[in-house]
Amino acid sequence: GAGVSQTPSNKVTEKGKYVELRCDPISGHTALYWYRQSLGQGPEFLIYFQGTGAADDSGLPNDRFFAVRPEGSVSTLKIQRTERGDSAVYLCASSHGTPANEQFFGPGTRLTVL
Amino acid sequence: EDKVVQSPLSLVVHEGDTVTLNCSYEVTNFRSLLWYKQEKKAPTFLFMLTSSGIEKKSGRLSSILDKKELFSILNITATQTGDSAVYLCAVPAGNQFYFGTGTSLTVIP
Numbered sequence: 001g002a003g004v005s006q007t008p009s010n011k012v013t014e015k016g017k018y019v020e021l022r023c024d025p026i027s028g029h030t031a032l033y034w035y036r037q038s039l040g041q042g043p044e045f046l047i048y049f050q051g052t053g054a055a056d057d058s059g060l061p062n063d064r065f066f067a068v069r070p071e072g073s074v075s076t077l078k079i080q081r082t083e084r085g086d087s088a089v090y091l092c093a094s095s096h097g098t099p100a101n102e103q104f105f106g107p108g109t110r111l112t113v114l
Numbered sequence: 115e116d117k118v119v120q121s122p123l124s125l126v127v128h129e130g131d132t133v134t135l136n137c138s139y140e141v142t143n144f145r146s147l148l149w150y151k152q153e154k155k156a157p158t159f160l161f162m163l164t165s166s167g168i169e170k171k172s173g174r175l176s177s178i179l180d181k182k183e184l185f186s187i188l189n190i191t192a193t194q195t196g197d198s199a200v201y202l203c204a205v206p207a208g209n210q211f212y213f214g215t216g217t218s219l220t221v222i223p
Binding site: 004033035040041042043044045048055056058059089091101102103104105106107108110 | 150156159202211
């Protein structure tokens with residue numbers, strides 16, 4: 001596609017449930033990033049993929065969060081045993097090359113944990 | 115600790131006014147600073163700055179970087195209601211991008 005796409009656009013779940021958020025980056029972009037953005041805050045880094053491997057996952061808040069990118073394109077962010085504090089907009093971005101380059105953002109997934 | 119600080123947090127102006135948004139940073143091994151506009155969900159790219167003192171311009175928007183004093187400014191002249199958005203500043207450090215909290219700009223007709 002022309003840009004980064006994310007599905008679903010909105011996800012409402014109950015506390016304790018498991019959720020998966022999907023990101024389709026721009027074709028050919030080797031770098032993929034996940035961010036979490038809470039109301040009134042800037043995006044907060046979660047994880048960075050270069051190709052298939054997680055080059056930096058230091059932003060994942062705890063072991064309930066996990067992300068994969070098995071074929072170096074689509075990525076899935078997985079959250080186990082969701083908590084109300086996980087409610088936020090989850091943004092995905094992709095770029096060509098190094099992290100210093102411009103990132104192209106998807107529209108995000110708004111996750112609400114009841 | 116790497117960090118990015120933006121000011122003001124919010125700004126309300128009338129159409130036609132000129133605004134200046136500020137971004138200061140402290141990061142190791144600085145490479146670039148980027149400005150984004152966020153209207154609803156997806157931040158959209160405005161500028162990437164790597165060199166001090168060289169102004170980047172796009173229409174009514176312009177930006178400049180000062181690597182000695184560690185800050186950048188984003189100027190918007192003759193503001194329009196369509197400029198209403200959150201403006202984010204980001205600095206890559208290592209593999210991460212550090213974002214400021216953003217400046218929320220509201221332009222009143």
